[in-house]
Structure formats: structure tokens, C-alpha cells
Amino acid sequence: MNSTRRAKMSAKIILIIAASIAVISSICVSSSDPGLLQDFCVADFTSNVFVNGFPCKDPLLVTSDDFFYSGIDQPRSTDNQLGSNITIVGVNRIRGLNTLGIIIARIDYAPGGLNPPHYHPRASEVFTVIEGNLFAGFITTNSDIGNTLYAKKLQKGDIFVFPQGLIHFQFNIGSKRAVATAAFGSQSPGLMTVPNAVFGSNPPVPAVILAKAFQLNTTTIEWLQQQNWVKNFNY
Ligand SMILES: *[C@@H]1O[C@H](CO)[C@@H](O)[C@H](O)[C@H]1NC(C)=O
Ligand SMILES: *[C@@H]1O[C@H](CO)[C@@H](O)[C@H](O)[C@H]1NC(C)=O
Numbered sequence: 001m002n003s004t005r006r007a008k009m010s011a012k013i014i015l016i017i018a019a020s021i022a023v024i025s026s027i028c029v030s031s032s033d034p035g036l037l038q039d040f041c042v043a044d045f046t047s048n049v050f051v052n053g054f055p056c057k058d059p060l061l062v063t064s065d066d067f068f069y070s071g072i073d074q075p076r077s078t079d080n081q082l083g084s085n086i087t088i089v090g091v092n093r094i095r096g097l098n099t100l101g102i103i104i105a106r107i108d109y110a111p112g113g114l115n116p117p118h119y120h121p122r123a124s125e126v127f128t129v130i131e132g133n134l135f136a137g138f139i140t141t142n143s144d145i146g147n148t149l150y151a152k153k154l155q156k157g158d159i160f161v162f163p164q165g166l167i168h169f170q171f172n173i174g175s176k177r178a179v180a181t182a183a184f185g186s187q188s189p190g191l192m193t194v195p196n197a198v199f200g201s202n203p204p205v206p207a208v209i210l211a212k213a214f215q216l217n218t219t220t221i222e223w224l225q226q227q228n229w230v231k232n233f234n235y
Contacts, residue, residue: 033101033122033186042066043091043098053187054091054098067096075177076108083113083172086233091187093235098187105182105233109134109172115232116195117169123189125162125182127170129154132178136160138168167194191233200229 034052042062043054057066069089076085090103097103107115109132127136137151153173154160162168164185172178198210204225207218214221 033099033188036099036101040067040096041099043095045095054095056098057095062096067094069094072104072106072181075179076106078108078110078113078177080230080232081228082116082230082232083110084108084115084170084232086115086182088233088235090235101185101187103184103187103189105184107170107180107182109170109178109180111172111175111177113172113178115170116193117167118191118193119165119167120162120184120186120189120191121165123184123186124164125168125184125189127160127162128181128183129156129158130179130181131156132172132176133174134170134178134180135173136168136170138162138166140166193229193231196229196231199224199227 038056040059040062041053041056042059044057045054047055049055072087072089076087078085085108087106087108088103089105091098109115132155134154135151136154137149140146140148140150152158152160170180198205199221207221207225210216210221210224211218
């Protein structure tokens with residue numbers, strides 16, 4: 001290798017390193033919703049324009065009601081096989097939440113009710129118990145500390161945090177109904193319910209794949225795939 005070629009090579013390597021750093025730092029910067037460029041951007045659901053989020057309503061037509069929702073105190077029906085019901089209060093219910101990078105939810109649990117293992121790809125969650133007794137926890141990724149479960153028994157007034165993208169759950173361990181709120185650091189946290197996604201996908205994942213992954217036989221997997229994987233949430 002002559003010296004010009006060597007110089008060109010090292011310039012290339014420096015460029016690659018610089019590009020990698022730029023990519024990594026931009027990932028860090030964009031790990032929450034995009035920053036605001038205006039006071040608010042009340043969602044206009046009638047617009048045909050496609051943007052990240054929803055287009056803004058004409059500010060002259062915005063009213064106080066665009067920032068308002070009433071009824072979060074109303075108990076929701078938990079009459080489903082999971083015994084839980086998530087009412088997501090996002091842009092669908094409060095249009096003024098558009099672009100603000102936050103939403104909230106109310107969760108009702110029957111005795112024995114479960115919000116099954118799930119994760120939010122785009123947000124961390126602050127979980128507050130309003131009523132009742134829950135067992136809640138999250139599991140870390142396949143990292144140095146392995147798949148560690150961090151979990152606690154929670155009661156009225158307790159707060160627990162679920163870090164972004166980690167699988168978590170809440171289970172009503174009390175004899176009475178329980179109620180909680182969940183606040184998210186994204187307008188669109190995303191919701192991936194693990195059993196529903198794995199066993200209830202459309203079309204189904206080939207049973208041989210899930211049998212191997214879960215150390216079960218294909219008969220058991222096919223049975224699981226025939227079950228009704230209820231959606232316990234509404235927007
Ligand atoms: C959640 O509660 C609402 C209001 O009570 C009800 O209309 C809805 O069907 C319930 N969802 C589930 C999954 O039970
Ligand atoms: C599949 O596994 C279940 C549960 O372990 C067992 O009861 C059943 O006999 C198995 N079926 C076959 C075909 O191996």
C-alpha cells in the first residue's frame with residue numbers, strides 16, 4: 001500500500017466513524033416526539049394532508065374545548081376475559097394534545113383482572129394507582145443484567161414507572177376493583193400486546209416456529225392460535 005492510498009483509507013475510516021456518531025446522536029435526540037414549533041396544533045381530522053401526527057386546525061377556530069375532556073372518573077366495563085379496560089385519552093378525545101408529546105389513559109381492573117404483558121415502542125409510562133391493589137412490573141431486555149423482573153405490589157397513591165419499550169403488566173391482586181392512570185411521554189406510544197401479537201397475528205405465525213420458540217408442541221400452539229385474543233383498550 002502506498003502512502004496516498006493509506007491516507008485515503010484513513011480519511012474514509014474517519015468519515016465512517018463521524019457518520020456513525022452522527023447517526024447515533026441523532027437517534028438519541030429523536031427518542032421523544034418532535035419538538036414544538038408553535039404553542040399548539042389542535043388536530044384537524046378533516047384535512048387530507050398527511051404529516052407526522054395530524055395537521056393543525058386554524059388557530060382562529062380553536063376553543064377551550066379543544067383542550068378539554070370530561071369523564072375520566074367514570075368506571076369502565078371490565079366484562080371481558082381479561083377483566084381490564086383501558087380508556088386511552090389521546091388526540092381522538094382531546095384534539096389539542098396533537099404534537100404535545102403526551103397522552104394519558106384510565107385503566108379499570110376487575111378483581112383478578114389483568115393488563116397482559118405488553119410494551120410501548122415510543123414512550124415511557126408513569127403509572128399511578130387511584131384505587132385498589134395491583135401487582136405491576138416490567139422486564140429488562142437481554143442485556144448484561146439479563147431479563148430481570150422489576151415488580152412491586154402497589155396500592156392507592158403509589159406510582160410505578162415503566163421504561164420505554166420494556167414489556168410490562170399489571171394484575172389486580174385485591175378483592176375489589178382497581179383503577180389507575182397511565183401517562184405517556186408520546187402522542188403515539190404504540191401498544192404491542194405480547195400474547196395477542198404472538199398467538200393472534202393475521203395471518204398466523206407457522207406453528208412449527210412458535211412450537212420451537214416456546215418449547216411446546218404444534219398441537220398446543222394451534223390451540224393457542226384458535227383462542228380469542230381480546231383487545232382490552234379503546235381510543
Ligand atoms: C370498555 O368500557 C367501555 C365503556 O364502559 C365499553 O364500551 C367497552 O366495550 C369496554 N371494552 C372492553 C374491552 O371491555
Ligand atoms: C402436546 O403437549 C401437551 C401439553 O404438554 C400434551 O398434553 C399433549 O399430549 C401433546 N400432544 C402431542 C401430539 O404431542
